[in-house]
Amino acid sequence: MSLKALLNKIVSGAGGDGSDSANMDDKNVMEATWDGYARCNAAFYIATEGKPLDEEFQWDMEKFFSQGREELLGILRRFGFSPESLGDSRVVEIGCGIGRQTHALAELASSVVACDISEEMLRQAKEHLAGIDNVEFFKSSGSDLAPVESNSVDLVYSFVVFQHITDKELTRSYFAEASRVLKLGARFLFQVKDLGGASKSPDVWHGSDISEKDIRGWSADLGFRIDHMFGHKTHYLWACLTKV
Numbered sequence: 001m002s003l004k005a006l007l008n009k010i011v012s013g014a015g016g017d018g019s020d021s022a023n024m025d026d027k028n029v030m031e032a033t034w035d036g037y038a039r040c041n042a043a044f045y046i047a048t049e050g051k052p053l054d055e056e057f058q059w060d061m062e063k064f065f066s067q068g069r070e071e072l073l074g075i076l077r078r079f080g081f082s083p084e085s086l087g088d089s090r091v092v093e094i095g096c097g098i099g100r101q102t103h104a105l106a107e108l109a110s111s112v113v114a115c116d117i118s119e120e121m122l123r124q125a126k127e128h129l130a131g132i133d134n135v136e137f138f139k140s141s142g143s144d145l146a147p148v149e150s151n152s153v154d155l156v157y158s159f160v161v162f163q164h165i166t167d168k169e170l171t172r173s174y175f176a177e178a179s180r181v182l183k184l185g186a187r188f189l190f191q192v193k194d195l196g197g198a199s200k201s202p203d204v205w206h207g208s209d210i211s212e213k214d215i216r217g218w219s220a221d222l223g224f225r226i227d228h229m230f231g232h233k234t235h236y237l238w239a240c241l242t243k244v
């Protein structure tokens with residue numbers, strides 16, 4: 001299948017001729033779009049770097065999962081977490097996709113609660129992670145962590161998710177939820193896109209941008225201390241916040 005055919009297939013899977021999606025709200029559009037991406041070729045839309053794709057744009061799934069693990073370990077190292085430090089932790093992952101990094105989080109932490117807005121992503125994640133018994137999944141509304149108890153979590157983690165959220169107020173809502181579910185002294189580790197783009201956009205792929213200033217303001221409002229932040233004005237602005 002050519003790339004063009006693949007993209008056409010996704011568009012038809014995600015939103016028909018586009019007339020319905022014009023009337024859907026942000027969350028419905030995001031859900032339908034990601035369900036469409038997942039039905040078509042989830043790994044293609046999730047993988048970040050490299051291209052171990054065949055001529056049908058299919059990933060070698062072993063490489064796909066090992067990429068997720070390497071990226072996770074790299075970011076944990078960069079923020080000074082030793083892999084052992086997560087040993088007794090309960091981790092929440094926002095936007096788990098098909099479990100590319102959930103799998104590695106489950107190797108490190110005592111339990112993982114992973115959510116996604118797309119039922120189809122979650123269905124495939126459950127298939128890929130079948131037999132791993134310290135992971136629970138739930139479908140998120142697109143802006144909250146409702147099933148997770150307050151003050152019960154040691155780490156909230158998210159990678160390449162907030163960059164696709166169409167309205168930055170929905171991302172702010174996840175920040176408020178992270179503050180609610182984290183224990184005092186626990187950490188929120190995440191990536192956003194900080195390229196100076198729109199704060200609200202109908203385009204799910206390009207989503208909205210979150211600036212360092214947003215993070216500083218939201219942290220002050222929501223009871224977070226900023227421990228580290230890097231990647232200002234890049235696609236990969238990473239931050240580690242502590243609930244205080």
Ligand SMILES: C[S@@+](CC[C@H](N)C(=O)[O-])C[C@H]1O[C@@H](n2cnc3c(N)ncnc32)[C@H](O)[C@@H]1O
Nearest residue numbers: 034046095096097100116117118121142159161
């Ligand atoms: C590029 S994939 C990344 C998946 C995973 N974080 C990884 O690195 O392998 C983005 C994921 O975010 C999910 N997503 C998009 N908007 C979301 C939202 N508002 N709430 C929760 N998940 C969302 C998508 O369904 C998709 O599975």
